[in-house]
Amino acid sequence: MVDSGERRLTILSDLALEVFPGESVAILGQSGAGKSTLLGLLAGLDTPSGGRLELFGQSLAALDEDGRAALRAGRVGFVFQNFQLLPTLTALENVLLPLELSPQRDGEARAREWLERVGLGERLDHLPKQLSGGEQQRVAIARAFVTGAELVFADEPTGNLDPTTGARIIELLFRLNREAGTTLVLVTHDHALARRCQRALRLADGRLAPLALDEVEA
């Protein structure tokens, strides 16, 4: 529920979802259906006004904002529609950022390795503004996986990309997901993307309904 001051707006209600380790789940919905709100709740970025939420088996209601942050640290990765790269950091530094919260000896080597895996081994020192949209999203993907995250949330990862580039990004995302054995929760209105997931759900009128994969329109 969102309290807009004058009236209350119920965005999500009567909603049950369980995601298992190693699974890939797509949540489809129209623009404004509350997909991002749901993602924020699932990742513990936001708190629901009611209901029960668990992440890695731990109840999020019992945790304060800092507790939820600590739960995410090193275990949850994010890929955003608008990439969310820091403009003053190079590609390498952007990937290093989550590692620096829980520093490890080989942090930089791992960041380089992940940038090579997304095909940007030659662009380590480039700033975001020197990279194309697709390249920026690849940096963001490397950043999501570099901590060895168990769970990756992706919010419209192809939303800002042209179809060709978007297809390549999807390819990359799922390849890395497979290789790393990560759980993937995708929020999108891109059906091609949803079809790549093991499970798809539709979010409409604040409710989630399972969607058979063959129901997803081509």
Next chain:
Amino acid sequence: MTRAAALPHQGAIQALRFSARGLWRDLRAADVRALFVALMLAVAASTMIGFFLDRLDRGLTRQAGQLLGGDLVLEQGQPFSPELRRTLEGAGLTLSDQVDLVSMASLGDAFQVTSLKVVDDVYPHYGQVLVDRGAGSEAQARGPAPGEAWLAPRLALLLEAELGDRVRIGEVELTVSGLVEREPDQSAGFGNFNPRLMMHLDDLAATGLVQPGSRVEYELLAAGPPDALNGLDSLLEALRRDGVEVRDVRRDRPGLGNALDRAERYLSLAGLAAVLLAGVAVAMATRRYVDRHLDTAALLRCFGATQRQLTRLFALQLLWLALVAAALGALLGLAGQALLLGLLSAFLPLTLPAPGPLPLLLGVLTAVAVLVGFAGPTLLRLKRVSALKVLRRELDPLPPSAWLVVIVASLVFGALLWLYSGDIGLASGLLLGGWVMLGLLWGLGRGLLALVLWLVGRLPAGQGGWGQALRLGGRQLARRRDASLGQMLAFAVTFFAMAMIALVRGDLLTTWQAQLPEAMPNYFAINIQPAERESFSEVLEARADDRTSLYPMVRGRLTAIDGTPAREAVPAEARGDNALRRELNLTWQETLPEGNRLVAGRWFSAEPVRGEPVPISLEDGFAERLGLGLGDTLTFTIGGREVSGRVASLRNLDWDSFRPNFFVIFPPGTLDRFGHSYITAFYLDPGEGETLRGLVRDFPGVSLLNIDAILAQVRELVAQVTRAVELVLALVLLAGVSVLYAALTASRPVRAHEGGLLRVFGAGTRTLSRVQGAEFAILGLASGLMGVLLAELATAGLYALWFDLPPRPHPLLWLSLPLGGALLIGAIGHFLSRGLRREAPMASLGLLGET
């Protein structure tokens, strides 16, 4: 799970490394560079001035020790006791004995009254004697050896003595082995007109001059480490009560003279102005820094950073920045103070002690304080950022209230003021005044913005041209009312600080120059006998510029105050005062002498009435020292007879005036019956050598003292202090420009956004450039107006309270500051937004993160 658990315990070193790395990357951003430059300038200015004043202060203390002859000088009419010697030595002081007496010296059939200075092997504690021993002047860190005498050149002339001659003092003969050109501990004064003869203590007993009842002054000179005197205060107090004259380097420092004293105040003020400016720059740059880091903070929240980690990260990052800026600033400060000293070199013949660590510590403290005070409240916003902002951009935490920022910053600045001035009254007064002025400015700023909006609404509507630019620019300014007000305040404070430092400089220089006119008296004539008075005056009136009249002078001793012996009547700490131990120069005058100012009582109007107490006038400092006030009756002993007077007025006089000055002035008709001579000061052109020779020939008894050298030194001092003041002014102006730069950098994204929108709506580069130019110019004009108002109010207050100068309005400033402000802001703004105008609208809109 292990990594998550490790987070709260993340090692301190790793946190340090992470934050340092973050800062390193951040240096690419303009706001961080602006922050860095501002902090560095604050530290550079405060350490430069701190180092300089600290060294000057310690150097002057040392020079004072040299002038006194030691850190502590005791003087009395009998030898000092062994117990006292042991106590002083026990405190870590080295002792030196000196005996002063007046006696006759003779060579052949020439006799001359001389003032003997009898010194031991330790003499002098500080400095060197400049003596000619036959091979020109040489500096010697000793006095004459036993059996030898060193003569003042004047004595040698009067006795017609040459090196190697034997001069008789009492019952011994000493060999003249040197001519003393300068004694390190010579304090110039007109009290002692007898020429000097310096001899060794070992020869004193043999002279037979020290007999019961003979007038001999014994001096015990002590020197030691700076804190050696600190434990002796009660002892010194007791000695003073016993009538011992105590000269203490901590108290009896020679005055710097008004010029350097005011320059010191100016430097402190300028240092504070630079710190204030840097603080404003820091506050402006921090806003942009925080805006820019909201995304970083949100992302880090997403990646699992706790609030504590975020706080620590940004605090550490800025601490690094402050430390590096402080280190660089301190280096700049060190270089700057060396430059200041270089500028003042000829005035400061003393070698100053090396820079101490205190100003450095103060510099770092200043940097951290400025950062915490001016950036702290704004930075807290980063901590409050929500992780959800990565999904919903509009979720920015609210900026802190402008008033909170102002209050915290001004409290910290007030604390710095207190720290630097050591005067809590001054600090809190300035702080309160500052708040009142800010409140006034806030109202004034709102009024000005409303006026701008009203004015641009009345501009003739037209397509293109400056009219349109002014209208658009003015509207943009007025629309962003709060941001514009903030900028106007920041610029106004900046212009105010710059203008004030410049104004005070100008007024100081004018005052100094007025004090030193071209034809200052450069000769003193003393010992003019009453019979010579008329003819001496005639010569002066014809050939020289006689600026002061001839003052009669009678020598008398102050023996009683209100009927009580003087030594008992004065406060305990004044019992050893010179004025009670020596004869004073008394004069009589009908009118208040030039350069004197009555501060209490009334000037005597006519000759005293018989039977009534004689009214006298005292110099206020003299009266204060001896605890005297209006109505006190002073009794003087002159040549065995007594004369009394009642204090009728107190005068303040300028000791820098190079004119004869007197502690005590009688009305005419009281002192005339005593033996007296006349003293005067006059200006003689260097080309008037013949007049000078005539004076020497026709008035052989008159002593002529040439003070051209001293005057030249004072002029050089003023020239040098002027240069030092100008260097500091340049630094303050630089700090001011750094504020403008930081502020305009901070507002760049908003302007870029507006420019981008105008572009989208079809504005060309030319229009855009004009609109932005108009906006900056209006901003500069309004801030300049507010700045000039502040500067006038503040300088008037400062002159009255701190610089002892009469307040004066500066009408030209009312024109130059607003116009200059418009030009300066316009130029910097134009320069900074040059790149923006070339950007495609997509890019400039993107600056705000709109994709």
